[in-house]
Amino acid sequence: MSSGSTPLDALDVISAGRYAESGYPYETWRRLRAEAPVHFVDRPHGQPFWALTRHEDITKISRDPRRFLNAPRLTVASDRGEIPLRMLLNMDPPEHHAYRTLVNKQFTPRALARITAQVDAIAAAILDELITDGAEREIDFVERVSSLLPIWVIAEMLGIPRDDWEKLFHWTNQIVGAGDPEYQVEGRTSIETMHEAQSGMFEYFSEMTEDRRKQPRDDLVSVLTNAAIDGAPLPTHELLSYYALLVLAGNETTRNATTGGMLALIENPDQFDRVRRDPSLVKPLVEEILRFTSPVVHFCRTPTEDFEMHGEKIRAGENLCLFYPSANRDERVFDAPDEFRIDRRPNRHIAFGIGEHVCLGAHVARLELQVIFRHLTERLEAVELAGPLERLRSSVVGGIKHMPIRYRLGPAKSAG
């Protein structure tokens, strides 16, 4: 469909259905990077927007947060409304900085060193359930592995009791995957589904906030509940939005990096063998997984003034759409960008964005991915696909909903 002869205006980079059916439009992005790096997309349904596809341009815009705002519009996906949250991702300077510094300290590598052992134990426990004792077994890798780790880790950081992790998991799926029929509540539209899930989550966190006001603990909910900006506590909506953001942002994204990473290893057995033989390659493996899978498809920026880029005149208030996975396959930055090479150095991917809004949870995600892939490469004796993939219906977070695998898995090395 996106062959070299299709007119640029007929190429589709935004419909959720396209992502569900065939995954990321790499060939389309490649053409846009080459022929129209700033390309205007007008469509009968949904907001018109400028598609930005080159690494350098996306970096430049992201590093100029006073001229290119987040607040007016975060995505141009037409299958969902704007998530009605007031949170980091749709705040601008100087407010954004004030909110971000409240928890920055909790997300540094030094702070995370404290939870490394817990993350390791969670990953080991997930895989212990799947030991095959030399036999072969089939599972949905998403359901049994990649969807569990991120929600358990963020739930632990927030201070949510284990019994409630499942509830949190469902709300997250319904909000992030609102346009996908699998997560839609029967008899409700996607927007209604999303709003109901949000209310459920808000109610839950309201109660938790009350509790932590009276009895602060060593968790993120206590930090935010008792935080102040210019001497005043956070307004309720902003506080609840903050929790929701932390849950939502880290869940689907890390899940899809894990699934996509496993798929890349299955499809590149030579790379899989290398990291099995040399565990010191797990860190660069994770960076390559992030580049290669780039789970966030796009976020928007809105210019405060008219400007020109690659000869196109862009007006204040128009939508700029930053396609991170395209930047991460930009041949101007990466050699053989479509190859999965675990020893790529340097690896200047921007899967976490860049600049003012660069992912707050990047170190959390890296830690989770390093831990799970260390366990997987150590313990998987064999693995292959056991059926077709099913992809998420979304042009915001790209991902795999189901990935059946056939595998053999041994016990943890330390367990003998």
Ligand code: HEM
């Ligand atoms: C592989 C996993 C992840 C990917 C690919 C990812 C990607 C991103 C991207 C692209 C942005 C926007 C950057 C920009 O606009 O410049 C972002 C922001 C954010 N992410 Fe992540 N993320 C991941 C995991 C996480 C985790 C685990 C958490 C929390 C524990 C998290 C929390 C956040 C937050 C709070 C923001 C907003 C930051 C701001 O606006 O200042 N993310 N992430």
